[in-house]
Amino acid sequence: MADRPGGAGGSNKPKLALHIPEPKYRPGDVADFSHLNVPPAGEQPRPDEAADPKSFAPLAYDLIRVLGDDDQAHGPWDPKLDPDTLRTMLYNMALVRAFDERMFRGQRQGKTSFYMKCTGEEATSVAAGMALASDDMVFPSYRQQGILISRGYPLVEMINQIYSNKGDKLKGRQLPIMYSSREHSFFSISGNLATQTPQAVGWAMASAAKGDSRIAATWVGEGSTAEGDFHSACTFATVYNAPVILNVINNQWAISSFSGFAGAERTTFAARALGYGLAGLRVDGNDALAVYASQQWAANRARANAGPTLIEYFTYRAEGHSTSDDPSGYRSAQEQDEWPLGDPVNRLKNHLIALGEWDEDRQAAMDKECADTVKTATKEAEKNGILGHGMHQPFHTMFEDVFEELPWHLKEQADQATRERKIKFDGGRPKS
Amino acid sequence: MSKSATEGQTVADVGSERRLNMIDAINDALDIMLERDPDVIVLGEDVGYFGGVFRATAGLQEKHGKTRVFDTPISECGIIGVAVGMGAYGLRPVPEIQFADYIYPGLDQLISEAARLRYRSATEYIAPLTVRSPFGGGIFGGQTHSQSPESIFTHVSGLKTVIPSTPYDAKGLLISCIEDNDPVIFFEPKRIYNGPFSGFYDKPVEPWKRFDASIVPEGHYKIPLGKARTVSEGDQLTILAYGTMVHVTEAVCKAKGIDANILDLRTLVPLDIEAIEASVERTGRCLIVHEATRTSGFGAELSALVTERCFYHLEAPVERVTGFDTPYPHSLEWAYFPGPVRIGEAIDKILKD
Numbered sequence: 065m066a067d068r069p070g071g072a073g074g075s076n077k078p079k080l081a082l083h084i085p086e087p088k089y090r091p092g093d094v095a096d097f098s099h100l101n102v103p104p105a106g107e108q109p110r111p112d113e114a115a116d117p118k119s120f121a122p123l124a125y126d127l128i129r130v131l132g133d134d135d136q137a138h139g140p141w142d143p144k145l146d147p148d149t150l151r152t153m154l155y156n157m158a159l160v161r162a163f164d165e166r167m168f169r170g171q172r173q174g175k176t177s178f179y180m181k182c183t184g185e186e187a188t189s190v191a192a193g194m195a196l197a198s199d200d201m202v203f204p205s206y207r208q209q210g211i212l213i214s215r216g217y218p219l220v221e222m223i224n225q226i227y228s229n230k231g232d233k234l235k236g237r238q239l240p241i242m243y244s245s246r247e248h249s250f251f252s253i254s255g256n257l258a259t260q261t262p263q264a265v266g267w268a269m270a271s272a273a274k275g276d277s278r279i280a281a282t283w284v285g286e287g288s289t290a291e292g293d294f295h296s297a298c299t300f301a302t303v304y305n306a307p308v309i310l311n312v313i314n315n316q317w318a319i320s321s322f323s324g325f326a327g328a329e330r331t332t333f334a335a336r337a338l339g340y341g342l343a344g345l346r347v348d349g350n351d352a353l354a355v356y357a358s359q360q361w362a363a364n365r366a367r368a369n370a371g372p373t374l375i376e377y378f379t380y381r382a383e384g385h386s387t388s389d390d391p392s393g394y395r396s397a398q399e400q401d402e403w404p405l406g407d408p409v410n411r412l413k414n415h416l417i418a419l420g421e422w423d424e425d426r427q428a429a430m431d432k433e434c435a436d437t438v439k440t441a442t443k444e445a446e447k448n449g450i451l452g453h454g455m456h457q458p459f460h461t462m463f464e465d466v467f468e469e470l471p472w473h474l475k476e477q478a479d480q481a482t483r484e485r486k487i488k489f490d491g492g493r494p495k496s
Numbered sequence: 497m498s499k500s501a502t503e504g505q506t507v508a509d510v511g512s513e514r515r516l517n518m519i520d521a522i523n524d525a526l527d528i529m530l531e532r533d534p535d536v537i538v539l540g541e542d543v544g545y546f547g548g549v550f551r552a553t554a555g556l557q558e559k560h561g562k563t564r565v566f567d568t569p570i571s572e573c574g575i576i577g578v579a580v581g582m583g584a585y586g587l588r589p590v591p592e593i594q595f596a597d598y599i600y601p602g603l604d605q606l607i608s609e610a611a612r613l614r615y616r617s618a619t620e621y622i623a624p625l626t627v628r629s630p631f632g633g634g635i636f637g638g639q640t641h642s643q644s645p646e647s648i649f650t651h652v653s654g655l656k657t658v659i660p661s662t663p664y665d666a667k668g669l670l671i672s673c674i675e676d677n678d679p680v681i682f683f684e685p686k687r688i689y690n691g692p693f694s695g696f697y698d699k700p701v702e703p704w705k706r707f708d709a710s711i712v713p714e715g716h717y718k719i720p721l722g723k724a725r726t727v728s729e730g731d732q733l734t735i736l737a738y739g740t741m742v743h744v745t746e747a748v749c750k751a752k753g754i755d756a757n758i759l760d761l762r763t764l765v766p767l768d769i770e771a772i773e774a775s776v777e778r779t780g781r782c783l784i785v786h787e788a789t790r791t792s793g794f795g796a797e798l799s800a801l802v803t804e805r806c807f808y809h810l811e812a813p814v815e816r817v818t819g820f821d822t823p824y825p826h827s828l829e830w831a832y833f834p835g836p837v838r839i840g841e842a843i844d845k846i847l848k849d
Contacts (some may be wrong), residue, residue: 067783198839201584201585203581213753233618234617234618235615235618237615237616237618238616242616244616244618244620244621245620246617246620246621246637251584252613252616252617252620252621253614254608254609256604256608256609258610259577259604259608260572261577262573262577262578262580262581262605263577263578263580263584263609264581265574265577265578265581266577266578266579266580266581266582266584266589267581267582267584267585268581269581270537270581270586270587271539271585273564273587274585274587280581286499290575291573292571292601293573293577293604295571296569296571296574296577297574297577298573299568299569299574300568300571300574300577300578303568303569325626360778369661437700442645463625465614465615465618465619466614466615466654467614467654467656467766468614468622468651468676468677468678471765471766472766472767473720473766473767473769474829496519
């Protein structure tokens with residue numbers, strides 16, 4: 065194998081050893097997260113929004129937390145939101161969870177090919193999205209349905225897209241959940257990982273070049289921070305001082321690969337910021353108030369031309385990667401229960417109850433309202449059809465929008481496709 | 497040589513006798529578009545203060561300002577990636593990739609993002625980029641400064657690929673590309689930046705100013721995408737070429753006394769199939785010439801199209817003259833280059849059949 069004379073290790077020098085990362089717990093193991101440093105809420109300093117990143121470098125290794133074990137908000141990062149805003153946030157998160165539940169079931173019932181839940185990560189999109197202006201441009205990854213829902217995108221449109229039916233604004237071209245809504249300043253989701261990160265930086269550069277006031281924000285999983293695109297994004301963001309927020313959702317798992325395969329055994333993802341001279345914050349991603357406050361801090365910083373921010377939201381992917389994934393094959397089922405940062409919806413709910421602004425009855429009523437809202441939207445969308453039942457987009461749309469105008473070769477191919485539809489092959493017509 | 501290379505132009509005004517080389521013509525196009533459209537933005541490695549390693553952007557930053565024309569980090573992924581984001585914002589970015597050989601780190605952003613954005617968002621977002629990049633060999637650039645990767649891009653649905661062969665065309669085509677709402681790869685044959693190349697590498701380069709194709713009018717004009725240029729009207733055979741090879745082919749025909757119908761394709765996607773069909777139906781013989789490697793090169797597509805569509809007019813098999821399927825060698829550059837000998841032999845073969 066080795067082409068070294070005398071073979072590998074032929075000398076008396078110490079042998080090298082290759083390290084292959086291994087998660088702490090595999091299926092059947094007792095999960096114990098006591099090694100994780102979870103500092104008390106309210107202890108982390110809140111630097112000035114225009115401060116030099118070097119002056120608050122320790123925040124890239126800390127964990128910014130607001131909601132304490134007593135369900136109260138603590139410390140300088142408390143965004144001091146009024147109860148109505150908190151209830152809206154709770155509602156949005158509950159609606160996302162209800163939506164996820166029903167869409168997951170819909171996939172299992174054969175109504176579509178694919179779905180991705182964001183269970184346990186709702187705060188990282190809902191609370192972050194709410195901290196931005198509604199016309200700030202977001203470049204999401206595939207688990208940020210919470211932003212669309214917070215921005216009031218109709219659930220029916222989302223379901224039409226998931227079903228790829230004739231009501232789908234994206235003409236049935238995209239894998240389910242790869243939404244796009246320009247009207248909601250929500251960029252088209254790619255499916256190729258981390259490609260959206262330099263795009264967000266470019267959008268922010270354009271906004272700055274034009275003297276606009278809108279900023280950009282992007283979301284990327286901790287696993288795909290290993291992509292070159294992410295590092296290009298960090299470099300361009302810092303070089304041009306782009307008004308952008310780079311959100312890294314560290315949910316511990318990239319399908320079956322734990323965060324160690326993206327470098328988490330050595331340092332935090334927020335610490336990536338320091339080498340680039342970006343502001344870096346590491347935040348409890350299951351603490352909706354800390355998520356909101358950190359996103360608001362970074363937005364204010366960007367808006368003041370004070371620079372871009374990289375935020376790591378430390379959270380946990382409570383369920384599988386997608387409907388095509390079964391996490392019981394690679395991680396301990398106990399992890400979710402033992403996760404020391406709790407559940408983001410419950411934590412916000414308990415906070416509102418502790419404030420005297422909420423109770424279990426109202427929560428139950430709201431949960432039912434969310435379920436009913438989703439059910440109504442689902443029934444409405446199903447009138448437009450479900451995947452694979454013939455009520456798809458007009459056939460010719462397959463060839464449209466490849467270019468602004470249809471070139472001759474696509475015209476010929478479209479004619480061929482139309483002709484094929486009329487031909488009976490082997491006695492029958494293919495199922496659409 | 498191409499003394500009549502302004503054929504096919506779309507403007508009547510060639511009155512002024514201003515003669516430019518290809519670099520200056522490209523610079524002129526960028527200057528005009530920066531002036532006319534406040535959304536045009538030029539970015540790339542060394543394109544700002546310095547004006548580009550080939551000088552294509554010289555003076556543009558000084559004239560139009562640092563936020564319109566600027567240097568970038570050495571990251572083709574980042575350059576194309578931010579350009580896609582700028583396009584989504586509403587700008588019309590013109591990124592330069594310093595050498596086509598360096599474009600590969602940006603492929604995901606080009607192939608999976610720029611080329612697909614209109615389709616996947618059902619026109620909500622578009623990527624109206626024009627990616628300029630010098631390509632091709634003949635300058636002793638070795639394997640990393642000589643490649644012709646056009647067929648990688650012609651294979652991608654949603655990308656247009658444009659290659660000029662004269663200063664006049666370079667300006668008019670580049671303006672069309674920048675105004676086009678689809679992403680375009682604009683490959684500039686760097687061997688002919690300063691003058692057309694006969695393929696006889698030991699002869700001195702004749703500067704562009706000796707050729708009428710270097711008459712470049714002031715102001716805005718466009719060469720439509722998807723239209724080939726008739727270089728010569730002969731009827732012995734059809735030769736399909738683009739970029740540097742247009743001139744090499746023309747010189748070989750002249751030297752051999754061959755009366756060919758040479759078509760400079762100018763745009764590979766969308767292709768001017770009508771011009772190709774009309775020519776091959778008339779001549780019955782077709783030679784395809786490109787500098788890129790042979791296997792799965794654009795010549796394979798051209799050969800297939802001609803065979804599928806003109807088979808009953810053909811009097812000889814379609815021939816391809818290409819670079820060899822090796823990396824572009826440094827010291828053996830002229831043995832690699834599809835020069836006069838390879839082209840001449842192919843012409844003889846086609847005409848003999």
